[in-house]
Amino acid sequence: MNISVVIPLLNEQESLTELHDWIARVMQSNHFSYEIIFIDDGSTDDSWNTIQQLSQxxxxxxxxxxxxxxxKSQALHAGFEKANGNVIITMDADLQDNPDEIPELYSMIVNDKFDLVSGWKKKRYDSFLSKNLPSKLFxxxxxxxxxVKLHDFNCGLKAYHKNVVKNIDVNGEMHRYIPVLAKAEGFSKITEKVVLHQARKYGETKFGMDRFIHGFLDLITIWFLSRFGKRPMHLFGALGFFMFAIGFGFALYLGIDKLFIHQTGRLIxxxxxxxxxxxxMIIGTQFFVAGFLGEIILRTKTDKRRYLVKDELNF
Structure with missing residues (x-):
């Protein structure tokens, strides 16, 4: 199979039929073999009924x-697990991502041998203060x-070689940092492509300003995981040694001063x-303990599914 299109969604029933027809038209005109995987992330409207009708x-x-x-991260993870295509395309379900970009994204993975191609919404149709400015800072x-030198980490339109999505673990709110996760696993051929961005046609955005606060917190997490996720003792051990050395230095100074210089001075x-x-010295010891615990947890952890599937179609 050439392409798997993975589409996470939440309450997007109005756009699903139009999006499906658009994707199908692009795939058929380019003679691609394909699958479209919709992941309904707990919608409360008729999104699932629409997906059932489309599957029929x-x-x-x-x-x-x-x-x-x-x-969204859990939805992408579920879609990545099920995807059978050699190239996986992700896009949002709100019609702001343009399916006409798919053939060129596919070519960049297959012909240009990139591991990951990230969309760059250079011209956006969102509010400047509520989305554009925070997005630029983020x-x-x-x-x-x-x-990772990308202009738009948040763009939902991305293309991946199948080896990438099968070897990264997308969890929590880490969907923004899939390129960083891919680089950390050794997939270094990452680039971007300017893509068309369209104004939302139906409904309202599901994201508010809080996503950028969460995004910056996740950025700290991903920085730590990418550098020390597989070796936490390297960070905590170094901090522990530094703090313990400071404490030991002060203790040594006090001991020498009491024994040899001010022998009759005040109590230590x-x-x-x-x-x-x-x-x-106490803080240094705690850092050492944190490092040891991190190493133990890393070596004994078991994977736990972070979502529950209610229904599946055509798998």
């Missing part, structure tokens, strides 16, 4: 229905922190350096 008239349509809303911070416990030494 088109055998290429497949569906996954979550028991409740588990989040993307700047993501580039500086991750080292009456000097502020004593408490600095005590606190920093």
């Amino acid at each position: 008239k088109d055998e290429n349509v497949k569906g996954i229905r979550f028991l409740k809303n588990f989040g 993307n700047w911070a993501a580039r500086k922190t991750s080292g 416990t009456q000097r502020p350096q004593f408490y600095i030494a005590l606190v920093t």
Whole structure:
């Protein structure tokens, strides 16, 4: 199979039929073998009924229905697990991503041998203050922190070689950082493509300003995981050694001063350096313990499914 189109959605019933027909038209005109995987992330409207109707008239349509809303990352993870295509395309269900971009994205993966191609919505049709400005600040911070030089981490329109989606773990709210996760796993051929962005045709956006706050917090998490996720002792051990060395230095200074310099001076416990030494050595020890616990957890963890599937179609 050439292409799997993975589409997470939440309450997008009005756009699904139009989106399906558009994707199918692009696929058939380019003679692609394909599947369209809709992941209903706990919709409360008739999105699932629409997906069922589409699957009845088109055998290429497949569906996954979550028991409740588990989040976009979990929806993508479920879609990636089921995808059979050599190239996986992700897009949002709100018709703001343009399916006409699919052939060129496919060519960049297959012919140009990229591992991942991320869309760049260079011209946006969103509110400047509520989405454009925060998005620019977020993307700047993501580039500086991750080292992945993309202009638009948040764009839902992306193309992946199948090896990428089968070897990364998308969880929590990490869907924004899939390129960073891919790079951390060794998939270094990552690029971007300017794509058309369209104004929302139906409904309202599901994302507010809080997503950028969560995004920056996730950025800190992904920075840590990409550098120390497989070796937490390297970070916590270094911090522990540094803090313990400071404390030990103060303790050594107090001991030498008491024994050889001011032998009849005040008690060691009456000097502020004593408490600095005590606190920093305790903190250093705690960092060491945190590092050991991190290593133990890393080596004994078992994978736990982070979502529950209620129904599946055509799998």
